[in-house]
Amino acid sequence: xxxxxxxxxRRSPERNRxxxxxxxxxxxxxxxxxxxxxxxxxxxxxxxxFVVAPFLxxxxxxxxxxxxxxxxxxxxxxxxxxxxxxxxxILFGLYPNDRDxxxxxxxxxxxxxxxxxxxxxxxxxxxxxVWIVVLGAALAVMSGALTRQLVPTDKWGGFPLxxxxxVIGFAGAFPLGIALALARRSKMRLLRWMAVAFIEVMRGVPxxxxxxxxxxxxxxxxxxxxxxxxxxxAQIAIILFVAAYMAEIVRAGLQSLPAGQYxxxxxxxxxxxxxxxxxxxxxxxxxxxxxxxxxGIGLFLDTTLVIVIxxxxxxxxxxxxxxxxxxxxxxxxxxxxxxLIYFSLSYAASRYSLWLESRLRVxxxxxxxxxxxxxSA
Amino acid sequence: MAIFNRNIVTKTVATLxxxxxxxxxxxxxxxxxxxxxKIKSRGQxxxxxxxxxGFFSPDSNGKWQGxxxxxxxxxxxxxxxxxxxxxxxxxxxxQRLPALQAGEFDVLLSGVTQTITRSFKLGFHxxxxxxxxxxxxxxxxxxxxTKGSELDGATIGVQxxxxxxxxxxxxxxxxxxxxxxxxxxxxxxxxxxLETGRVDALTQDASDLALKRAQFxxxxxxxxxxxxxxxxxxxxxxxxxxxxxxxxxxxxxxxTIQAEEFGITKENVDSFLTSEDPAxxxxxxxDPSLGEAIGLDPKFAYNIIKNLGNYGEIFERxxxxxxxxxxxxxxxxxxxxxxxxxSPPFR
Numbered sequence: 001x002x003x004x005x006x007x008x009x010r011r012s013p014e015r016n017r018x019x020x021x022x023x024x025x026x027x028x029x030x031x032x033x034x035x036x037x038x039x040x041x042x043x044x045x046x047x048x049x050f051v052v053a054p055f056l057x058x059x060x061x062x063x064x065x066x067x068x069x070x071x072x073x074x075x076x077x078x079x080x081x082x083x084x085x086x087x088x089x090i091l092f093g094l095y096p097n098d099r100d101x102x103x104x105x106x107x108x109x110x111x112x113x114x115x116x117x118x119x120x121x122x123x124x125x126x127x128x129x130v131w132i133v134v135l136g137a138a139l140a141v142m143s144g145a146l147t148r149q150l151v152p153t154d155k156w157g158g159f160p161l162x163x164x165x166x167v168i169g170f171a172g173a174f175p176l177g178i179a180l181a182l183a184r185r186s187k188m189r190l191l192r193w194m195a196v197a198f199i200e201v202m203r204g205v206p207x208x209x210x211x212x213x214x215x216x217x218x219x220x221x222x223x224x225x226x227x228x229x230x231x232x233x234a235q236i237a238i239i240l241f242v243a244a245y246m247a248e249i250v251r252a253g254l255q256s257l258p259a260g261q262y263x264x265x266x267x268x269x270x271x272x273x274x275x276x277x278x279x280x281x282x283x284x285x286x287x288x289x290x291x292x293x294x295x296g297i298g299l300f301l302d303t304t305l306v307i308v309i310x311x312x313x314x315x316x317x318x319x320x321x322x323x324x325x326x327x328x329x330x331x332x333x334x335x336x337x338x339x340l341i342y343f344s345l346s347y348a349a350s351r352y353s354l355w356l357e358s359r360l361r362v363x364x365x366x367x368x369x370x371x372x373x374x375x376s377a
Numbered sequence: 378m379a380i381f382n383r384n385i386v387t388k389t390v391a392t393l394x395x396x397x398x399x400x401x402x403x404x405x406x407x408x409x410x411x412x413x414x415k416i417k418s419r420g421q422x423x424x425x426x427x428x429x430x431g432f433f434s435p436d437s438n439g440k441w442q443g444x445x446x447x448x449x450x451x452x453x454x455x456x457x458x459x460x461x462x463x464x465x466x467x468x469x470x471x472q473r474l475p476a477l478q479a480g481e482f483d484v485l486l487s488g489v490t491q492t493i494t495r496s497f498k499l500g501f502h503x504x505x506x507x508x509x510x511x512x513x514x515x516x517x518x519x520x521x522x523t524k525g526s527e528l529d530g531a532t533i534g535v536q537x538x539x540x541x542x543x544x545x546x547x548x549x550x551x552x553x554x555x556x557x558x559x560x561x562x563x564x565x566x567x568x569x570x571l572e573t574g575r576v577d578a579l580t581q582d583a584s585d586l587a588l589k590r591a592q593f594x595x596x597x598x599x600x601x602x603x604x605x606x607x608x609x610x611x612x613x614x615x616x617x618x619x620x621x622x623x624x625x626x627x628x629x630x631x632x633t634i635q636a637e638e639f640g641i642t643k644e645n646v647d648s649f650l651t652s653e654d655p656a657x658x659x660x661x662x663x664d665p666s667l668g669e670a671i672g673l674d675p676k677f678a679y680n681i682i683k684n685l686g687n688y689g690e691i692f693e694r695x696x697x698x699x700x701x702x703x704x705x706x707x708x709x710x711x712x713x714x715x716x717x718x719x720s721p722p723f724r
Contacts, residue, residue, distance in 0.1 A: 069701075073594050086437055094439040154464055157439075212472075216479040230481075310425075310466040310476075320467070323434040325442075325701055329592040 059336070069327050082330040083337050086321040090337065093157020093312040099147065103160040106142040109134055110167050118352055120359065131171055138164070153231035157312030159341075165238060165313065166300040172239035177246025178285075182276065184251055195247070202244030208305050210237045215309040234306055242299055249291045253284035286360065293353040297346050314338060412483055412615070412622035416456060422463045424449040425473050425482035430588055431695050431702040432488060433465070441465045444695040445486040447685050448507060448613065448630065452484065455629045455677045460684050474499060477616060484626060485614040488584075495614070504613035504626040505634075509708040509717055511605030512544050513583030515590060518600050520577060525604040529554040534576035537562045544606040545580050568592065571599070578602075582609055584696075584704070591701040603707060625673070631720040632678040635660060636687035638711045638720065643686035646679060660723045667723065678723070688718060 031041045062077025065084075072079035083090070092100050113134045116122055142160060144151040156164075183195035202210070214237035215230060222228070257280060265275040304315040312320065318338040322330045416422050426433040426445060433443040441449075446465060453463035468476055468487065477485050478500075488510075489495070491503040514525050514533075522528055525548065535542045537560045549556045559576050561567040568589050570576045579586060583601060590596045613626050636642075639657060641649050649657055658664040661679045668675020685691055692709060696702040710716030 073592075089435065089437050089439055092439070094435060097438045152464075154466065155439075216472075216475055216481065219481075220479060308469055308472060310468045310472070312467075320428050320435060323428045323430045324436060325430040325434065325591075325695070328430040328588065328701060 078333050078336070079330050080333065082327050082333050085327065090314070090317045090321050090334070091158045092160065093317040094155045095157055095160070096151060096155060099144065099151065102141050102144060102146065106138040107160050107163050109138040109141070110163050114167060135168060135171060153229050156231060158317045159314045161311065162303055162314040165235060165303045165306065168235060169238040169242050169299055169303070170296055173242035173246045176239065176243035178250050178281070180243060180247035181250035181254060184247065185254060199244045199247050202241055207241050207302055208308055210241050211305060211309050230309070231311065234309060234311060238303065242295070245295055249288050249295060250284065252291070253288035254280065256287055257284055289360065290353050290357050293349060297349050301342060301346065314341070410619070410621050412619045413456070413625065416483055420462060422449070422453050422456060422484070423482045424463055424465050425468045425476060425485040425487050426465050427487040428467050429488070430591065431700060432584070433467070442695070444508070444691060445488065447691045447695065449486050451629050451633060451681045451685055452626065454680045454684055455625055455673060458674060458680050477501070477614060483615070483622070488611045489614045491610050491612045500617040501614045502617050502623045504615070504623065505630040506610040506612045507630055508611040510582055510584050510609035510611055512541055512580055512607040513586050513605060514578050514580050514602040515571065515586040516578045516600055516602060517571065518598050523602070525602045526552045526554070528556065528578060530556065531577040532557045532559055534559050534561050534567055534570045534579045536564070536567050536581060540607070541580050548606045580606070587696070587702050587704045591703065596701070596703065601705060603705070605708065629681065632681050633688040633691060634711065634718045635720040635723060636678065636682045637689045638713060641682055641687060643682060643690055646682045656724065
């Protein structure tokens with residue numbers, strides 16, 4: 001509401017009638033009108049002078065765009081030649097480099113899947129099937145099924161690994177999270193307790209501990225001779241961890257539904273399962289989509305923690321690229337590059353979330369009510 | 378929304394690590410022969426490494442290169458006669474020892490310092506020391522000193538939070554010379570202090586100093602002095618209890634050292650095949666009796682040298698004078714040339 005109001009003032013015809021000096025007065029009041037405004041203005045100017053300007057000088061003016069590490073050492077700016085030389089390694093890590101295209105296809109498949117899922121027009125039951133098929137295909141291509149030359153998972157790395165870990169982590173956590181949320185609200189006491197115990201334990205420990213247990217302690221518990229792939233173990237750990245957060249989000253969605261919805265469908269004679277499938281979940285899940293996007297962004301960024309179990313995710317390949325003896329120590333460039341990629345994708349996701357929110361609000365303006373309170377800012 | 382708390386990372390890892398190590402100690406140490414059986418059925422050796430230029434790092438194509446990496450490849454040659462039947466996994470310093478205990482790796486070649494605590498309390502075996510590191514001094518050549526004992530009244534940069542400060546004080550007290558310590562926290566500042574002339578020398582582990590020098594604009598103008606102020610012997614580590622695997626690690630490393638002592642290199646190894654010296658015949662497997670006795674490929678030493686070269690070649694190729702790291706051999710040369718490398722006889 002307030003946003004719409006200020007928008008209408010900004011576009012009002014009165015503003016256009018302001019003379020130059022009056023307009024300046026308005027600016028001056030905004031910039032220097034009160035001690036607080038003055039402090040903010042000065043702080044911002046200082047930020048530009050002491051942070052932004054030196055950064056741009058480093059990143060653009062003094063930068064070296066091509067050549068060798070020696071050329072870079074002679075200039076004081078960023079060494080983008082390093083990124084050019086190492087881009088392949090940063091993107092794909094230890095993946096066999098004559099078959100990088102396989103990893104690229106896997107990323108393209110998963111990327112299109114995510115983008116398509118973002119469009120409300122595809123939201124129907126068939127989407128579940130599409131997810132299973134496309135993720136399966138991406139994994140098959142990545143593991144080298146096309147060329148019949150298997151690429152062991154310890155060679156998977158870089159951007160494809162980050163994308164796969166986060167997208168599969170999210171997709172796997174989704175059904176599990178819904179099941180946990182329903183179990184937590186179940187009338188069966190044992191089921192409810194188990195769900196509560198799982199959710200609280202997972203939310204009570206850091207992801208890094210879950211990963212650590214999956215890599216180091218879990219194999220000790222397996223019978224001798226049995227082994228589960230390390231990447232698979234890490235992936236399962238991520239799914240279980242995210243499912244706990246997912247369950248809480250879904251639970252919030254369930255609680256936001258007025259009791260009348262349940263009562264009405266019961267009085268129509270619908271079974272529990274049908275009630276959930278046709279009445280409750282569609283509304284509850286729709287209400288918490290922004291929270292899902294938020295969780296997704298968080299997960300995408302937090303998969304970098306797999307570095308502690310020795311997996312070469314995107315951030316780790318960027319870091320390790322700077323340990324090449326011929327390109328020693330270009331960590332600032334490596335991290336800047338990685339940050340740029342992470343930021344672009346996260347920013348796109350957050351803009352998408354805003355767009356979706358406004359779209360959902362338009363579609364359901366008549367039912368605007370309590371459930372939108374769960375939306376995160 | 379801070380969902381995933383990272384603040385307690387270190388604490389958790391340390392606690393879990395301690396827990397895990399004690400749990401696996403209860404479960405019992407490795408049995409003799411177990412490791413080699415596992416390696417053979419798996420078809421590759423699992424090696425835990427770190428990431429440090431020259432020592433272990435993937436190149437632009439994602440192939441692991443480095444000083445310690447070559448010893449991992451040497452092990453693969455001993456067991457499989459194939460330098461690529463080895464999987465390197467980088468692990469963080471907090472994680473690597475518990476991971477070795479958990480069986481994640483067959484051997485750690487990540488630059489672990491051999492200490493008595495690690496041998497007894499953590500239950501590790503150490504193979505032969507393959508790199509003698511220790512606190513060193515890096516100075517500008519323009520200073521005109523060639524030995525640490527010539528530094529008198531120097532200003533010396535020490536990074537805070539290390540034992541370096543105590544060691545350097547001891548060193549100067551012993552030499553009856555004076556110095557002014559400058560404690561610097563930030564790594565970048567620490568490096569630039571010497572380049573800008575704010576300090577006369579930097580002190581830290583010699584391998585770190587060499588890597589920092591490699592990042593200088595003019596690395597040639599700086600000299601790593603020969604003294605070592607502390608002992609950081611880096612050795613391969615394996616789980617305690619598997620003597621057979623320990624011996625394989627031992628003799629793989631010894632083969633590279635012995636080859637250098639014999640003067641056998643990657644280039645000339647074939648010419649030694651016709652040597653009449655019984656010691657060389659045994660060493661290269663021309664006389665197969667030795668290999669048969671120990672249950673290895675009698676030509677394992679030959680294969681290692683043919684593929685990777687002797688210790689000196691591995692050193693020079695990865696971290697030696699011709700590389701950007703530019704490390705001097707120092708203690709890391711055969712005992713016959715005044716170093717500390719010594720292989721027991723192959724007989």
